[in-house]
Amino acid sequence: MFRKEYKQANDNIKVDEALLERTIEAAFAEKPKKKTYYHRSFAPVAAALVIVIGASAAYPKLTEKPQVEQSVTAIVTSTISPTINPHSELKFEAIPEVTSEPIKNVKASRVKPSKNSTVKNVVANTEEPRINQDANSVVEDVAYIPSGSETVEAVSDALVLPSVARAVTGEIEAYNAPEQSEERFIQISCNFSDGVSEYVYENQSGKSFIVTVIDCCDESVSGLSVERNGKFYVFSSQNMTDAEILEVFETLNI
Amino acid sequence: MSDLKTREFKEQITRKYFSMVYKLALNQTKSREHADDVVQEVFLRYIQKDIDFESEEHIKAWLLRVTINCSKNVFADTWFKRTEGFSDDIPFQHEEKSDVYYATLELPQKYRSVIHLFYYEDMSVAEIADCLGQKENTVKSLLHRARIMLRQKLEGGYDFV
Numbered sequence: 001m002f003r004k005e006y007k008q009a010n011d012n013i014k015v016d017e018a019l020l021e022r023t024i025e026a027a028f029a030e031k032p033k034k035k036t037y038y039h040r041s042f043a044p045v046a047a048a049l050v051i052v053i054g055a056s057a058a059y060p061k062l063t064e065k066p067q068v069e070q071s072v073t074a075i076v077t078s079t080i081s082p083t084i085n086p087h088s089e090l091k092f093e094a095i096p097e098v099t100s101e102p103i104k105n106v107k108a109s110r111v112k113p114s115k116n117s118t119v120k121n122v123v124a125n126t127e128e129p130r131i132n133q134d135a136n137s138v139v140e141d142v143a144y145i146p147s148g149s150e151t152v153e154a155v156s157d158a159l160v161l162p163s164v165a166r167a168v169t170g171e172i173e174a175y176n177a178p179e180q181s182e183e184r185f186i187q188i189s190c191n192f193s194d195g196v197s198e199y200v201y202e203n204q205s206g207k208s209f210i211v212t213v214i215d216c217c218d219e220s221v222s223g224l225s226v227e228r229n230g231k232f233y234v235f236s237s238q239n240m241t242d243a244e245i246l247e248v249f250e251t252l253n254i
Numbered sequence: 255m256s257d258l259k260t261r262e263f264k265e266q267i268t269r270k271y272f273s274m275v276y277k278l279a280l281n282q283t284k285s286r287e288h289a290d291d292v293v294q295e296v297f298l299r300y301i302q303k304d305i306d307f308e309s310e311e312h313i314k315a316w317l318l319r320v321t322i323n324c325s326k327n328v329f330a331d332t333w334f335k336r337t338e339g340f341s342d343d344i345p346f347q348h349e350e351k352s353d354v355y356y357a358t359l360e361l362p363q364k365y366r367s368v369i370h371l372f373y374y375e376d377m378s379v380a381e382i383a384d385c386l387g388q389k390e391n392t393v394k395s396l397l398h399r400a401r402i403m404l405r406q407k408l409e410g411g412y413d414f415v
Contacts, residue, residue, distance in 0.1 A: 010355070
Protein backbone atom coordinates (compact mmCIF):
# COMPACT_ATOMS: atom_id res chain seq x y z
CA MET A 1 0.00 0.00 0.00
CA PHE A 2 2.79 2.37 0.87
CA ARG A 3 4.68 1.41 -2.25
CA LYS A 4 1.65 2.03 -4.47
CA GLU A 5 0.89 5.42 -3.03
CA TYR A 6 4.51 6.46 -3.04
CA LYS A 7 4.84 5.52 -6.70
CA GLN A 8 1.68 7.36 -7.60
CA ALA A 9 2.94 10.46 -5.87
CA ASN A 10 6.25 10.34 -7.70
CA ASP A 11 4.61 9.60 -11.03
CA ASN A 12 2.50 12.65 -10.40
CA ILE A 13 5.53 14.88 -10.40
CA LYS A 14 5.85 16.83 -13.61
CA VAL A 15 9.27 16.98 -15.22
CA ASP A 16 10.13 20.15 -17.06
CA GLU A 17 10.78 19.25 -20.70
CA ALA A 18 12.45 22.56 -21.33
CA LEU A 19 14.95 21.73 -18.62
CA LEU A 20 15.73 18.49 -20.38
CA GLU A 21 16.37 20.20 -23.70
CA ARG A 22 18.50 22.90 -22.09
CA THR A 23 20.54 20.29 -20.30
CA ILE A 24 21.21 18.33 -23.48
CA GLU A 25 22.08 21.46 -25.41
CA ALA A 26 24.42 22.74 -22.72
CA ALA A 27 26.10 19.39 -22.24
CA PHE A 28 26.93 18.95 -25.90
CA ALA A 29 27.91 22.57 -26.52
CA GLU A 30 31.66 23.08 -26.92
CA LYS A 31 32.82 25.67 -24.43
CA PRO A 32 36.34 26.90 -23.74
CA LYS A 33 37.73 25.48 -20.58
CA LYS A 34 37.62 27.92 -17.71
CA LYS A 35 40.82 28.37 -15.92
CA THR A 36 40.44 28.01 -12.24
CA TYR A 37 41.85 31.08 -10.62
CA TYR A 38 40.55 30.31 -7.18
CA HIS A 39 39.39 27.23 -5.44
CA ARG A 40 38.60 26.93 -1.79
CA SER A 41 41.56 24.60 -1.47
CA PHE A 42 43.80 27.54 -2.39
CA ALA A 43 42.93 29.37 0.83
CA PRO A 44 45.30 27.46 3.14
CA VAL A 45 48.14 27.83 0.65
CA ALA A 46 47.43 31.53 0.21
CA ALA A 47 47.32 32.02 3.97
CA ALA A 48 50.66 30.25 4.37
CA LEU A 49 52.21 32.45 1.65
CA VAL A 50 50.97 35.62 3.34
CA ILE A 51 52.48 34.51 6.64
CA VAL A 52 55.82 33.67 5.04
CA ILE A 53 56.01 36.91 3.07
CA GLY A 54 55.03 38.97 6.08
CA ALA A 55 57.61 37.28 8.27
CA SER A 56 60.38 37.76 5.73
CA ALA A 57 59.47 41.42 5.31
CA ALA A 58 59.44 41.97 9.05
CA TYR A 59 62.67 40.08 9.69
CA PRO A 60 65.07 42.85 8.56
CA LYS A 61 63.28 45.34 10.80
CA LEU A 62 63.41 42.96 13.73
CA THR A 63 67.13 42.43 13.35
CA GLU A 64 67.82 46.13 12.77
CA LYS A 65 69.80 47.67 15.55
CA PRO A 66 68.30 50.82 17.00
CA GLN A 67 70.32 53.90 16.45
CA VAL A 68 69.96 56.27 19.34
CA GLU A 69 72.47 58.88 20.09
CA GLN A 70 72.44 62.25 21.65
CA SER A 71 73.88 65.15 19.85
CA VAL A 72 74.36 68.81 20.36
CA THR A 73 74.65 71.26 17.58
CA ALA A 74 77.43 73.72 17.88
CA ILE A 75 77.81 76.79 15.79
CA VAL A 76 81.38 77.74 15.54
CA THR A 77 83.02 80.54 13.64
CA SER A 78 86.01 79.49 11.70
CA THR A 79 89.14 80.70 13.32
CA ILE A 80 91.50 79.60 10.75
CA SER A 81 94.80 81.31 10.59
CA PRO A 82 95.38 82.77 7.10
CA THR A 83 98.57 80.80 6.85
CA ILE A 84 96.89 77.52 7.39
CA ASN A 85 94.77 75.65 4.92
CA PRO A 86 92.45 73.82 7.27
CA HIS A 87 91.31 71.23 4.84
CA SER A 88 94.78 70.05 4.09
CA GLU A 89 95.43 69.51 7.76
CA LEU A 90 92.21 67.80 8.55
CA LYS A 91 92.08 64.11 8.84
CA PHE A 92 88.59 62.96 9.07
CA GLU A 93 87.23 59.52 9.08
CA ALA A 94 83.74 58.48 8.47
CA ILE A 95 81.38 57.93 11.33
CA PRO A 96 79.72 54.68 10.51
CA GLU A 97 76.45 55.21 12.30
CA VAL A 98 76.01 58.96 12.39
CA THR A 99 73.92 60.94 9.95
CA SER A 100 74.81 64.39 8.67
CA GLU A 101 71.66 65.99 10.05
CA PRO A 102 72.72 69.02 12.07
CA ILE A 103 69.94 68.65 14.56
CA LYS A 104 69.03 65.37 16.12
CA ASN A 105 66.77 64.57 18.95
CA VAL A 106 67.52 61.04 19.99
CA LYS A 107 68.47 59.38 23.20
CA ALA A 108 72.05 58.75 24.10
CA SER A 109 73.68 55.40 23.66
CA ARG A 110 77.16 54.10 23.56
CA VAL A 111 78.81 54.61 20.21
CA LYS A 112 81.32 52.00 19.30
CA PRO A 113 84.31 53.18 17.33
CA SER A 114 84.89 51.77 13.93
CA LYS A 115 87.92 49.68 13.29
CA ASN A 116 89.61 52.36 11.23
CA SER A 117 88.87 55.32 13.44
CA THR A 118 91.67 57.16 15.07
CA VAL A 119 91.28 57.80 18.72
CA LYS A 120 92.62 61.16 19.65
CA ASN A 121 93.16 62.78 22.92
CA VAL A 122 91.83 66.25 22.79
CA VAL A 123 93.46 68.50 25.21
CA ALA A 124 92.59 72.05 25.77
CA ASN A 125 95.41 74.39 26.18
CA THR A 126 94.48 76.49 29.13
CA GLU A 127 97.49 78.69 29.45
CA GLU A 128 95.35 81.74 29.06
CA PRO A 129 91.87 80.79 29.97
CA ARG A 130 89.06 83.07 29.04
CA ILE A 131 85.85 83.14 30.89
CA ASN A 132 82.59 83.64 29.18
CA GLN A 133 81.18 86.94 30.26
CA ASP A 134 77.68 86.34 28.97
CA ALA A 135 75.28 86.30 31.87
CA ASN A 136 72.86 84.09 29.99
CA SER A 137 75.40 81.50 29.09
CA VAL A 138 75.04 78.09 30.60
CA VAL A 139 78.70 77.40 30.33
CA GLU A 140 80.89 78.84 32.95
CA ASP A 141 84.12 77.93 31.41
CA VAL A 142 85.29 77.92 27.87
CA ALA A 143 88.37 76.37 26.53
CA TYR A 144 90.97 78.71 25.42
CA ILE A 145 92.02 78.64 21.80
CA PRO A 146 95.68 79.16 21.68
CA SER A 147 96.89 81.34 18.91
CA GLY A 148 98.95 79.72 16.26
CA SER A 149 97.09 76.49 16.37
CA GLU A 150 98.17 74.29 13.57
CA THR A 151 94.99 72.41 13.05
CA VAL A 152 91.44 73.57 12.88
CA GLU A 153 90.41 70.33 14.33
CA ALA A 154 92.10 71.09 17.57
CA VAL A 155 90.65 74.55 17.55
CA SER A 156 87.16 73.30 16.93
CA ASP A 157 87.43 70.64 19.55
CA ALA A 158 88.87 72.91 22.12
CA LEU A 159 86.24 75.48 21.44
CA VAL A 160 83.27 73.23 21.49
CA LEU A 161 83.93 70.38 23.76
CA PRO A 162 83.90 71.99 27.18
CA SER A 163 80.50 73.48 26.63
CA VAL A 164 79.17 70.37 25.03
CA ALA A 165 80.60 68.08 27.60
CA ARG A 166 79.03 70.08 30.34
CA ALA A 167 75.74 70.31 28.56
CA VAL A 168 75.61 66.59 28.01
CA THR A 169 77.15 65.27 31.16
CA GLY A 170 76.92 68.24 33.45
CA GLU A 171 80.57 67.89 34.23
CA ILE A 172 83.15 70.14 32.68
CA GLU A 173 85.70 68.19 34.56
CA ALA A 174 84.94 65.18 32.42
CA TYR A 175 86.57 66.87 29.55
CA ASN A 176 89.59 67.86 31.53
CA ALA A 177 89.86 64.61 33.38
CA PRO A 178 93.21 62.90 33.47
CA GLU A 179 94.07 60.64 30.59
CA GLN A 180 93.62 57.45 32.54
CA SER A 181 90.31 58.54 33.96
CA GLU A 182 87.17 56.78 32.87
CA GLU A 183 85.42 60.11 32.63
CA ARG A 184 87.76 61.55 30.07
CA PHE A 185 86.08 61.99 26.74
CA ILE A 186 87.93 60.81 23.71
CA GLN A 187 87.08 61.58 20.16
CA ILE A 188 86.52 58.28 18.44
CA SER A 189 85.54 59.44 14.98
CA CYS A 190 84.65 62.43 12.93
CA ASN A 191 83.18 63.25 9.59
CA PHE A 192 83.35 66.36 7.48
CA SER A 193 80.98 67.09 4.64
CA ASP A 194 79.64 70.26 3.03
CA GLY A 195 80.76 72.50 5.78
CA VAL A 196 79.33 70.34 8.51
CA SER A 197 81.58 68.47 10.90
CA GLU A 198 80.45 65.73 13.14
CA TYR A 199 82.48 64.43 16.03
CA VAL A 200 81.72 61.43 18.12
CA TYR A 201 83.05 61.29 21.66
CA GLU A 202 82.83 58.70 24.32
CA ASN A 203 84.45 57.79 27.59
CA GLN A 204 85.03 54.55 29.38
CA SER A 205 82.03 55.07 31.60
CA GLY A 206 79.80 54.51 28.64
CA LYS A 207 78.83 58.11 28.05
CA SER A 208 78.96 59.41 24.54
CA PHE A 209 77.77 62.29 22.47
CA ILE A 210 77.96 63.64 18.99
CA VAL A 211 78.88 67.18 18.14
CA THR A 212 77.78 68.68 14.90
CA VAL A 213 79.74 71.75 13.99
CA ILE A 214 78.38 74.25 11.52
CA ASP A 215 80.94 76.77 10.39
CA CYS A 216 79.90 80.38 10.48
CA CYS A 217 82.05 83.30 9.61
CA ASP A 218 83.51 85.26 12.39
CA GLU A 219 86.90 86.25 13.49
CA SER A 220 86.92 86.26 17.22
CA VAL A 221 87.21 83.21 19.36
CA SER A 222 85.60 83.31 22.74
CA GLY A 223 82.64 81.14 23.00
CA LEU A 224 79.01 81.99 23.64
CA SER A 225 76.62 79.30 24.68
CA VAL A 226 72.95 79.73 23.97
CA GLU A 227 70.17 77.36 24.86
CA ARG A 228 67.37 77.12 22.38
CA ASN A 229 64.51 74.64 22.53
CA GLY A 230 66.32 72.43 24.96
CA LYS A 231 69.52 72.26 22.92
CA PHE A 232 72.80 74.02 23.45
CA TYR A 233 74.40 76.04 20.70
CA VAL A 234 77.88 77.37 21.10
CA PHE A 235 78.95 80.49 19.23
CA SER A 236 82.58 81.23 18.95
CA SER A 237 81.98 84.93 19.07
CA GLN A 238 81.10 86.49 22.35
CA ASN A 239 80.21 89.75 20.75
CA MET A 240 77.21 88.61 18.77
CA THR A 241 74.00 90.44 19.46
CA ASP A 242 70.71 88.73 20.04
CA ALA A 243 69.54 89.78 16.59
CA GLU A 244 72.59 88.26 14.99
CA ILE A 245 72.13 85.06 16.89
CA LEU A 246 68.51 84.83 15.86
CA GLU A 247 69.50 85.48 12.30
CA VAL A 248 71.90 82.57 12.43
CA PHE A 249 69.21 80.36 13.86
CA GLU A 250 66.77 81.36 11.17
CA THR A 251 69.33 80.81 8.48
CA LEU A 252 69.99 77.36 9.77
CA ASN A 253 66.30 76.82 10.30
CA ILE A 254 66.77 76.09 13.97
CA MET B 255 31.73 -0.52 -25.55
CA SER B 256 32.46 2.28 -27.90
CA ASP B 257 28.75 2.41 -28.65
CA LEU B 258 28.17 3.63 -25.13
CA LYS B 259 30.16 6.77 -25.81
CA THR B 260 28.52 8.01 -28.95
CA ARG B 261 26.62 11.24 -28.88
CA GLU B 262 23.42 9.59 -29.94
CA PHE B 263 23.62 7.00 -27.22
CA LYS B 264 24.37 9.58 -24.56
CA GLU B 265 21.46 11.71 -25.64
CA GLN B 266 19.24 8.67 -25.57
CA ILE B 267 20.35 7.77 -22.06
CA THR B 268 19.77 11.36 -20.96
CA ARG B 269 16.24 11.41 -22.18
CA LYS B 270 15.54 7.97 -20.71
CA TYR B 271 16.82 8.60 -17.20
CA PHE B 272 16.20 12.32 -16.88
CA SER B 273 12.93 11.83 -15.00
CA MET B 274 14.49 9.23 -12.69
CA VAL B 275 17.36 11.52 -11.79
CA TYR B 276 15.08 14.52 -11.38
CA LYS B 277 12.73 12.77 -8.96
CA LEU B 278 15.59 11.42 -6.90
CA ALA B 279 17.15 14.90 -6.79
CA LEU B 280 13.82 16.35 -5.73
CA ASN B 281 13.53 13.72 -3.01
CA GLN B 282 17.02 14.59 -1.72
CA THR B 283 16.97 18.37 -1.95
CA LYS B 284 13.25 18.95 -1.31
CA SER B 285 13.46 21.96 -3.60
CA ARG B 286 12.64 22.35 -7.28
CA GLU B 287 15.40 24.87 -7.90
CA HIS B 288 18.05 22.72 -6.29
CA ALA B 289 16.76 19.65 -8.07
CA ASP B 290 17.09 21.46 -11.40
CA ASP B 291 20.70 22.29 -10.62
CA VAL B 292 21.51 18.76 -9.52
CA VAL B 293 19.98 17.22 -12.63
CA GLN B 294 21.94 19.48 -14.93
CA GLU B 295 25.12 18.80 -13.04
CA VAL B 296 24.64 15.04 -13.19
CA PHE B 297 24.07 14.90 -16.93
CA LEU B 298 26.78 17.41 -17.67
CA ARG B 299 29.20 15.10 -15.95
CA TYR B 300 27.82 12.07 -17.75
CA ILE B 301 27.97 13.61 -21.20
CA GLN B 302 31.19 15.57 -20.97
CA LYS B 303 33.32 13.12 -19.01
CA ASP B 304 34.85 10.16 -20.76
CA ILE B 305 33.82 7.35 -18.44
CA ASP B 306 34.07 3.70 -19.42
CA PHE B 307 30.73 2.10 -18.62
CA GLU B 308 30.27 -1.61 -18.88
CA SER B 309 26.54 -1.62 -19.53
CA GLU B 310 23.41 0.44 -19.33
CA GLU B 311 22.76 -0.89 -15.86
CA HIS B 312 26.17 0.38 -14.90
CA ILE B 313 25.22 3.78 -16.26
CA LYS B 314 21.96 3.80 -14.31
CA ALA B 315 23.70 2.94 -11.04
CA TRP B 316 26.30 5.61 -11.75
CA LEU B 317 23.63 8.24 -12.38
CA LEU B 318 21.85 7.43 -9.13
CA ARG B 319 25.06 7.55 -7.09
CA VAL B 320 26.17 10.83 -8.62
CA THR B 321 22.70 12.32 -8.06
CA ILE B 322 22.88 11.53 -4.35
CA ASN B 323 26.43 12.89 -4.13
CA CYS B 324 25.54 16.11 -5.92
CA SER B 325 22.52 16.50 -3.65
CA LYS B 326 24.85 16.16 -0.65
CA ASN B 327 27.01 18.94 -2.07
CA VAL B 328 23.97 21.18 -2.02
CA PHE B 329 23.50 20.36 1.67
CA ALA B 330 27.17 21.10 2.31
CA ASP B 331 26.71 24.71 1.26
CA THR B 332 26.76 26.95 4.32
CA TRP B 333 23.81 28.98 3.15
CA PHE B 334 21.72 25.89 2.57
CA LYS B 335 22.46 24.65 6.08
CA ARG B 336 20.67 27.65 7.45
CA THR B 337 17.65 27.26 5.17
CA GLU B 338 15.21 24.50 4.45
CA GLY B 339 13.90 23.23 1.17
CA PHE B 340 10.62 24.75 0.16
CA SER B 341 8.72 21.53 -0.38
CA ASP B 342 5.49 23.29 -1.23
CA ASP B 343 6.79 24.06 -4.70
CA ILE B 344 7.01 20.41 -5.74
CA PRO B 345 5.57 20.34 -9.27
CA PHE B 346 2.76 17.83 -9.01
CA GLN B 347 0.75 17.33 -12.15
CA HIS B 348 -2.43 17.13 -10.18
CA GLU B 349 -3.45 19.31 -7.35
CA GLU B 350 -4.01 16.54 -4.82
CA LYS B 351 -1.09 16.12 -2.56
CA SER B 352 0.24 12.86 -1.23
CA ASP B 353 0.61 12.47 2.51
CA VAL B 354 2.91 9.53 1.91
CA TYR B 355 5.22 11.63 -0.23
CA TYR B 356 5.41 14.50 2.22
CA ALA B 357 5.89 12.15 5.15
CA THR B 358 8.88 10.72 3.32
CA LEU B 359 10.28 14.19 2.77
CA GLU B 360 10.28 14.73 6.50
CA LEU B 361 12.72 11.89 7.00
CA PRO B 362 16.46 12.57 7.24
CA GLN B 363 18.31 12.47 3.96
CA LYS B 364 19.91 9.04 4.37
CA TYR B 365 16.52 7.46 5.05
CA ARG B 366 14.86 9.24 2.17
CA SER B 367 17.36 7.87 -0.34
CA VAL B 368 16.86 4.21 0.63
CA ILE B 369 13.06 4.59 0.78
CA HIS B 370 13.00 6.17 -2.67
CA LEU B 371 15.31 3.63 -4.28
CA PHE B 372 13.52 0.70 -2.68
CA TYR B 373 9.89 1.71 -3.13
CA TYR B 374 9.99 3.81 -6.30
CA GLU B 375 12.95 2.50 -8.28
CA ASP B 376 12.20 -1.08 -7.16
CA MET B 377 15.83 -1.74 -6.39
CA SER B 378 16.87 -4.63 -4.13
CA VAL B 379 18.80 -4.21 -0.92
CA ALA B 380 21.93 -5.46 -2.65
CA GLU B 381 21.52 -3.05 -5.52
CA ILE B 382 20.92 -0.15 -3.13
CA ALA B 383 23.99 -1.12 -1.10
CA ASP B 384 26.10 -1.22 -4.24
CA CYS B 385 24.70 2.08 -5.48
CA LEU B 386 25.29 3.89 -2.22
CA GLY B 387 28.58 2.18 -1.47
CA GLN B 388 27.28 0.74 1.79
CA LYS B 389 26.86 -2.69 3.34
CA GLU B 390 23.62 -4.56 2.88
CA ASN B 391 23.03 -4.75 6.61
CA THR B 392 23.36 -0.99 6.76
CA VAL B 393 20.74 -0.60 4.07
CA LYS B 394 18.45 -3.00 5.86
CA SER B 395 18.84 -1.06 9.10
CA LEU B 396 18.10 2.19 7.36
CA LEU B 397 14.99 0.78 5.76
CA HIS B 398 13.81 -0.66 9.05
CA ARG B 399 14.21 2.63 10.91
CA ALA B 400 12.63 4.60 8.05
CA ARG B 401 9.54 2.41 8.14
CA ILE B 402 9.19 2.89 11.89
CA MET B 403 9.35 6.65 11.48
CA LEU B 404 6.87 6.62 8.63
CA ARG B 405 4.40 4.51 10.65
CA GLN B 406 4.57 7.09 13.36
CA LYS B 407 3.90 9.91 10.90
CA LEU B 408 1.25 8.24 8.79
CA GLU B 409 -2.15 7.13 9.96
CA GLY B 410 -4.15 4.24 8.60
CA GLY B 411 -1.70 1.40 9.16
CA TYR B 412 0.28 1.36 5.98
CA ASP B 413 1.71 -1.90 4.75
CA PHE B 414 5.36 -1.48 3.88
CA VAL B 415 5.68 -4.47 1.62
